[in-house]
Amino acid sequence: MGGDLDSFNQLVLRWERPIYALAYRVIGREEDARDVAQETFLRAFRALKGFKGQAKFSSWLYRITLNLCRDWIRRERRTPVVQAPEGIDVIELAGEDTPSETVEQLVSRHEIGRAVAKAMSQLPDEQRTAIILKEYHGLTFQEIADLLDCPLSTVKTRLYQGLTVLRKQLREAGVESTFGK
Amino acid sequence: MTGPDPVGRDTHMCESKELLVSYLYNEIDPVSKREFQTHLATCVECREELAELGATRAQIATWTPPDADLGFRIIRETESPKRRWFEFSPAWGLAAAAVLLLAIGAAVANLDVRYGSDGLVVRTGWNRVADVAQQSSVAGATPVDWKTRADQLDRRLRELEQTVSSRGASVVQNASMSEERVREIVGQSETRQERAVASRLTELMREVDAQRRLDLVTIDQGLTRLQNSSSMTKDLVQRLAVRTASYDAK
Numbered sequence: 001m002g003g004d005l006d007s008f009n010q011l012v013l014r015w016e017r018p019i020y021a022l023a024y025r026v027i028g029r030e031e032d033a034r035d036v037a038q039e040t041f042l043r044a045f046r047a048l049k050g051f052k053g054q055a056k057f058s059s060w061l062y063r064i065t066l067n068l069c070r071d072w073i074r075r076e077r078r079t080p081v082v083q084a085p086e087g088i089d090v091i092e093l094a095g096e097d098t099p100s101e102t103v104e105q106l107v108s109r110h111e112i113g114r115a116v117a118k119a120m121s122q123l124p125d126e127q128r129t130a131i132i133l134k135e136y137h138g139l140t141f142q143e144i145a146d147l148l149d150c151p152l153s154t155v156k157t158r159l160y161q162g163l164t165v166l167r168k169q170l171r172e173a174g175v176e177s178t179f180g181k
Numbered sequence: 182m183t184g185p186d187p188v189g190r191d192t193h194m195c196e197s198k199e200l201l202v203s204y205l206y207n208e209i210d211p212v213s214k215r216e217f218q219t220h221l222a223t224c225v226e227c228r229e230e231l232a233e234l235g236a237t238r239a240q241i242a243t244w245t246p247p248d249a250d251l252g253f254r255i256i257r258e259t260e261s262p263k264r265r266w267f268e269f270s271p272a273w274g275l276a277a278a279a280v281l282l283l284a285i286g287a288a289v290a291n292l293d294v295r296y297g298s299d300g301l302v303v304r305t306g307w308n309r310v311a312d313v314a315q316q317s318s319v320a321g322a323t324p325v326d327w328k329t330r331a332d333q334l335d336r337r338l339r340e341l342e343q344t345v346s347s348r349g350a351s352v353v354q355n356a357s358m359s360e361e362r363v364r365e366i367v368g369q370s371e372t373r374q375e376r377a378v379a380s381r382l383t384e385l386m387r388e389v390d391a392q393r394r395l396d397l398v399t400i401d402q403g404l405t406r407l408q409n410s411s412s413m414t415k416d417l418v419q420r421l422a423v424r425t426a427s428y429d430a431k
Contacts, residue, residue, distance in 0.1 A: 005255060005257060008255055009254050009255055012254065012255065016251045016253050020246065020249055020251055021246045024247075024249075025244070025246060030246075030247055033246070033249075034251070038253055041253050112240050116240055117244050134206065135238065140208060141208055156198070156199040156202045157199065159202050159206075163202075163234050163237050166237050167236075167237040170237065
């Protein structure tokens with residue numbers, strides 16, 4: 001059993017960041033996302049005997065996380081809020097990413113990130129969740145459909161609708177559509 | 182109704198957003214992909230929409246969650262011992278036990294078990310105290326020969342007075358004898374002390390005289406060494422003067 005614990009902690013080490021990132025993007029609060037991630041691993045460990053390997057371990061973790069996020073949103077009875085930092089420390093930003101970027105590009109990227117976060121928080125839950133799972137976690141349409149218990153076509157529709165709304169909001173926020181080209 | 186429009190576009194393709202999304206994320210079968218690419222070659226609107234959605238995807242990628250100190254680790258809980266159905270806190274438990282023992286001890290110490298016409302009677306200490314008091318009050322009512330008792334007490338008192346007076350005279354006599362003896366002892370002690378002081382003084386005078394003589398001898402020896410040293414120095418100076426004179430002569 002001690003060996004099980006060590007092995008499981010290896011999985012925790014591997015998946016704690018993606019799970020925390022998923023929780024943060026869904027509920028938008030750092031501390032709460034941390035709590036959700038922690039609870040996810042605790043529940044996963046307790047239910048480990050019930051995991052038969054019928055799904056990928058990561059999908060199983062995602063399902064637990066999304067359920068906890070759903071509980072959190074229901075409990076808090078509010079839409080996800082994105083905590084945006086008040087100011088941007090240019091020096092700090094310059095030191096954290098690829099050296100090929102200029103400081104201006106870094107600042108621009110972070111400003112766009114804040115705009116994206118704000119636009120995402122305004123999406124309906126199902127659209128936001130579909131985009132998060134697809135864009136940040138690289139799940140296939142089928143995996144998303146399995147996780148969200150909905151047809152494949154619904155996943156594609158949610159993605160299309162969500163991306164379209166985001167495109168409109170980012171344009172209104174003054175974010176250049178040529179970014180990334 | 183869908184199909185080719187007047188400029189040859191397949192409007193069915195334009196309306197199928199699922200196909201657009203599948204192509205956007207590259208989750209599309211090869212046949213459908215080729216068909217959609219053919220459509221894109223002729224449909225500007227779909228091409229533009231595809232480009233804009235691609236740009237939006239690139240913008241979405243800039244959103245990163247804040248760094249968090251995670252380091253989660255599952256640890257095994259140590260099993261806590263099951264609580265008993267009764268538990269005293271230490272202070273209350275000890276106090277209660279002490280009171281209980283005290284009560285039992287008091288009861289047992291004065292336990293009175295009798296078997297009589299009333300059957301078996303068990304009395305504890307508190308009941309017995311009450312009984313004794315009751316018995317005393319009952320005994321006070323019985324007739325007593327007070328005159329005989331008073332005469333006995335009077336005789337006993339006189340005997341004691343005689344004994345005490347004879348012992349008192351003896352003590353006084355012993356006291357006067359002790360006073361003379363004390364004076365004698367004090368006198369002897371003073372004499373011994375005077376002798377001891379005189380003896381010590383004599384001894385001290387002898388020690389001082391011996392030390393004085395020893396010092397005189399030491400001083401004498403020092404003076405002698407100093408004179409010898411002085412004569413040697415004088416001798417060296419004379420010899421040096423002779424040598425200097427001989428160098429001057431040369």
